[in-house]
Amino acid sequence: MKKVIPVIMCGGAGTRVWPASRETMPKQFIALLGERSTFQNTLLRLNAEAFDAPVIVTNHDYRFLVEEQMAQVGISGQIVLEPERRDSAAAVAIACEIAAARAPDAVVAVFAADHAVQKVDAFQALCLKAAEAAALGHIVTLGIAPTGPATGYGYIRPGAVAVAAAGVAKVEAFVEKPDAATAQKYIEQGYLWNSGNFFFRADVMRDELAAFEPEIAAAAAEAFARAKTDLGFLALDKEAFAKAPKTSIDYAVMERTSHAAVIPADIGWSDVGTWQAVWELSDKDDHGNAIRGHGVVVGGENCYIRADDTLTAVLGVNDVIVVATDDAVLVVGAQYGDKVKDLVDELKRRKRKEAREHRRVYRPWGYYQSIDGGERHQVKRIVVKPGHKLSLQKHFHRAEHWIVVRGAAEVTRDAETVMVHENESIYLPIGSVHRLVNPGKIDLELIEVQTGSYLGEDDIVRIEDVYHRA
Amino acid sequence: MKKVIPVIMCGGAGTRVWPASRETMPKQFIALLGERSTFQNTLLRLNAEAFDAPVIVTNHDYRFLVEEQMAQVGISGQIVLEPERRDSAAAVAIACEIAAARAPDAVVAVFAADHAVQKVDAFQALCLKAAEAAALGHIVTLGIAPTGPATGYGYIRPGAVAVAAAGVAKVEAFVEKPDAATAQKYIEQGYLWNSGNFFFRADVMRDELAAFEPEIAAAAAEAFARAKTDLGFLALDKEAFAKAPKTSIDYAVMERTSHAAVIPADIGWSDVGTWQAVWELSDKDDHGNAIRGHGVVVGGENCYIRADDTLTAVLGVNDVIVVATDDAVLVVGAQYGDKVKDLVDELKRRKRKEAREHRRVYRPWGYYQSIDGGERHQVKRIVVKPGHKLSLQKHFHRAEHWIVVRGAAEVTRDAETVMVHENESIYLPIGSVHRLVNPGKIDLELIEVQTGSYLGEDDIVRIEDVYHRA
Structure with a gap:
């Protein structure tokens, strides 16, 4: 056959x-x-x-x-x-x-x-x-x-x-x-x-x-x-x-x-269609509680907690599902799992970006994640996979400081191309044409500090892109 | 009289x-x-x-x-x-x-x-x-x-x-x-x-x-x-x-x-002794829900949500209190507010630092807040009040990059003292004796990127301190 x-x-x-x-x-x-x-x-x-x-x-x-x-x-x-x-x-x-x-x-x-x-x-x-x-x-x-x-x-x-x-x-x-x-x-x-x-x-x-x-x-x-x-x-x-x-x-x-x-x-x-289904498929303790990550249940039964990074404690509540991510928390009664879609629709109506996007945004070359923001600054963690390169780009409204905390970066800045190693930094003034490449064998991790009067993701001019996004 | x-x-x-x-x-x-x-x-x-x-x-x-x-x-x-x-x-x-x-x-x-x-x-x-x-x-x-x-x-x-x-x-x-x-x-x-x-x-x-x-x-x-x-x-x-x-x-x-x-x-x-008391003293909507910050309740009654930064949604649950901070979430049944102390004791037994400390740590000169961390790096936001100065200090295990995102910093690094302005950075190698001062009229905000093999707060030698902590 x-x-x-x-x-x-x-x-x-x-x-x-x-x-x-x-x-x-x-x-x-x-x-x-x-x-x-x-x-x-x-x-x-x-x-x-x-x-x-x-x-x-x-x-x-x-x-x-x-x-x-x-x-x-x-x-x-x-x-x-x-x-x-x-x-x-x-x-x-x-x-x-x-x-x-x-x-x-x-x-x-x-x-x-x-x-x-x-x-x-x-x-x-x-x-x-x-x-x-x-x-x-x-x-x-x-x-x-x-x-x-x-x-x-x-x-x-x-x-x-x-x-x-x-x-x-x-x-x-x-x-x-x-x-x-x-x-x-x-x-x-x-x-x-x-x-x-x-x-x-x-x-x-x-x-x-x-x-x-x-x-x-x-x-x-x-x-x-x-x-x-x-x-x-x-x-x-x-x-x-x-x-x-x-x-x-x-x-x-x-x-x-x-x-x-x-x-x-x-x-x-x-079909794992609800959090209740996730709870059903998970290992539970003697009180029917299933915990993934940093969850604690005291005086509660048949609870599901999913908390990747954030300590999440349930006290004196039964039959509840609590999901904590780095920018959103859901507390839902076990019988209301099929209403989560309606809630997300409501959040979309309220124009909450958490309804559509995670704080960590995946790109073909790796990911970036916003870790702090103010009126005139934004801090991101950027991870570039070995052998990958970001687009050749420039910004109209922001300057960027890159501090390499792991791996090695090959940085093009206008006419020059330099290597930036762990614990080294480089500055990209407003308007400079730049590109980030990870020529190494391990992930490149860097902290990007942006400063400027407009910090939207759409302030980017892609001049050349190996992923055909230019 | x-x-x-x-x-x-x-x-x-x-x-x-x-x-x-x-x-x-x-x-x-x-x-x-x-x-x-x-x-x-x-x-x-x-x-x-x-x-x-x-x-x-x-x-x-x-x-x-x-x-x-x-x-x-x-x-x-x-x-x-x-x-x-x-x-x-x-x-x-x-x-x-x-x-x-x-x-x-x-x-x-x-x-x-x-x-x-x-x-x-x-x-x-x-x-x-x-x-x-x-x-x-x-x-x-x-x-x-x-x-x-x-x-x-x-x-x-x-x-x-x-x-x-x-x-x-x-x-x-x-x-x-x-x-x-x-x-x-x-x-x-x-x-x-x-x-x-x-x-x-x-x-x-x-x-x-x-x-x-x-x-x-x-x-x-x-x-x-x-x-x-x-x-x-x-x-x-x-x-x-x-x-x-x-x-x-x-x-x-x-x-x-x-x-x-x-x-x-x-x-x-x-005496505002429980979250339930906070709920009682708060303004409520027609369903008895009190929301402070980024809370949403759908299909729930008599809920209290406190969410300073994190979108927090309650769906199909009544009589519950949800408090979300940047590093911990509490979900507690309204009648169990007086057990929060016991929960905190339990978290202390589990050596959870969230039981004792916030991510933002106040100091006499302002505050610092951890915003990202990895195996060999840590990122902090540091805010120094006008006229204040940190101790003259050094570290054995970490180098620091400071990027000023608001205000102006007077930085002493070994023998030199330099001004660092908004959108400028300075590097402090391991072992360098340094001090940070805000000589200006507005808060100084900077992003600190630490790299090194040990990043504990106790790796600090205070040589001189205006707040008498040396």
Whole structure:
């Protein structure tokens, strides 16, 4: 059997676990559980004999994050950039194009980048069966064996046997998210959760898309045909892709096709959609408290604390989730986890930048983080990865002092280029054309002190940029 | 009538409103309500015709804080330094010595620095009456008209009329903090709360102390007689003061003297002893939420949020207090406010520095605040008040880069002295003897980047210090 092509949907801007996740660093890139992100764990789960190298469908904004997180776990693959978000039907259509270009009957498996799977062996075994049924022409979705009457998922009613050997059934119906009583009934009747992960043959799905959503099929085909490779990324054609109507693959195909099948999956799956889900998946003490980082609970039960840097104490409160980052704190009742998105929307209405951005901002060359600010000054910590270089740039309103605290910097300042070593500094007057390079073998860390009358990030003129941002 | 000598007890290390208050910046110096500290509001309340300049009894560690907070509200007075904490009886004995040195029959009024009084006019009118009765030889305590059956205060049972014109009664009994049912009974029987603020004639209190606690009286007399003036502070003699047994003025005198009297006080008083009390005294919205700083409540009632810099959101939780500082977060159930002290003790056991210190550390010359740190570097913001100078010093393990971002610095570095202006920097190599002075008219602000193998605050050799810390 040919290898399955795994496609990971990695373009979402999930804010349901704010303030840890934000638009500029969404949920799939966060180490929600353990030390790796759910995206990285997804990569590792799919790093198995049955699978080809992964295809990552992501957003232009996340391309360097995807690249770096893949490098961290030593997995390479093809990174495809959507010029804008057009929902899952368009993304699946693109997956079909990519797979079909390799072999028309290639089996494709589509996975979300932000789900957790605790039983990896069971998952991998299940994938083999799902792929087997997909190869026969079924569109096989993973139907999760419910652990309770959840109201946050759609359900699937399994029907007649489709592929007996693989344990795959026909889908009798997809049903919407139920209320609690209906959910209980569904469970008793053997319904399964719709996980939104599925397997199909490229030609089968392509035909279904062409039949049900010809505009999407045509837009995807054209966007792929006109795609350009830039810095190793496959950038879909913007104009063509924009023609794809925005709709989910569930509506576009799954609920209409006669090929829909389901494989019951007991794989310890969670979409980690709320902080409550994170608490459920975490190790707890005798009082039901789960603590990550600098948390302390006294006289409280069933609490979750996530505090990377800030000492966070809960005293005399039960069933509460507290998440403290360096610029935002969330205190949410355990039953209100699904309202976090509404809160973030409210914060956006109030124009709070914490709703969208972290204080640490990732760039292709590393990151910067604001650590202090005043009326006429700002202090940043800048970390540049070995071999990377910032753009050649200048500012109209600010001068900069750089103090190297780790590693070595090669600094271009107007006509000269000098090396600045640990415990040395250099001054960049207003208007000077400058560039920062890390020519060394370890991270370069420096403290930047900006002074001036305007310190906005947009006071930058990029004269030349290896990351094509100029 | 001679003016009353107000004595403000300002040496406590109150941590009941941690993390806002800590040992290095206790409750009385914090702007708990409004823009000023309770100490400053106390000073302003006593800045009235009937009162002489205040005497502040404080701890050696807080002397510059007291001085600065007095300067901020434009009030001067005598600052007396206790070499160590010996509880309130010793402090009152010292107040007697100070007052008696001016006039043996001077009327003294002793106030806590960390209480709130909402009805200032009523308070001042009351003080005149209390002083009148004190001049007649009574030791008059303020008996607060209870607003509810509080279990956190001692109660006073008023007895026969003492001074009819002043509305002052004899104290029939002081009673311990009651349980809720007993408190209810006390209220029905007209008991008053013991506020711990009182008026007396210096000679009367001195005689009572000499009779009941001769060791305290003797120790105070000797510590005062041998006191030395240093930088304008009156520093009590350490050895003599240490001989005073540790006990409260309630136990030492008030519960034993036949002179105890009480004046009913309807003055909007609170000892602001818990975060719940802060919530009670704060303005609230229609849902009972009180927010100070960057707080947001969605779907919650009767919450208090204090967030000076960090966006703090409460979602779907009622009756909770959330206090976020730059290095610590407290989430406490409204009914558990009196357990904060226990939590702080627990944090001390865990050797958390946040239990004792703030990130911003006040010094006689201004403050410094740690803003970033790594393995071999640390970044601080340093603010020096106009006309102030740091000690002449050197370090064994660290070099320092100073970048001036506001004001002007006069920097001595070994043999040279140079001016460093805004947007200029200077480097201080390891071992160099240096001093920082603000010769200007506005605050000097600079960013200090330290690099080295050991960055502890104790790597400092003070060669010369205008604040006598060398």
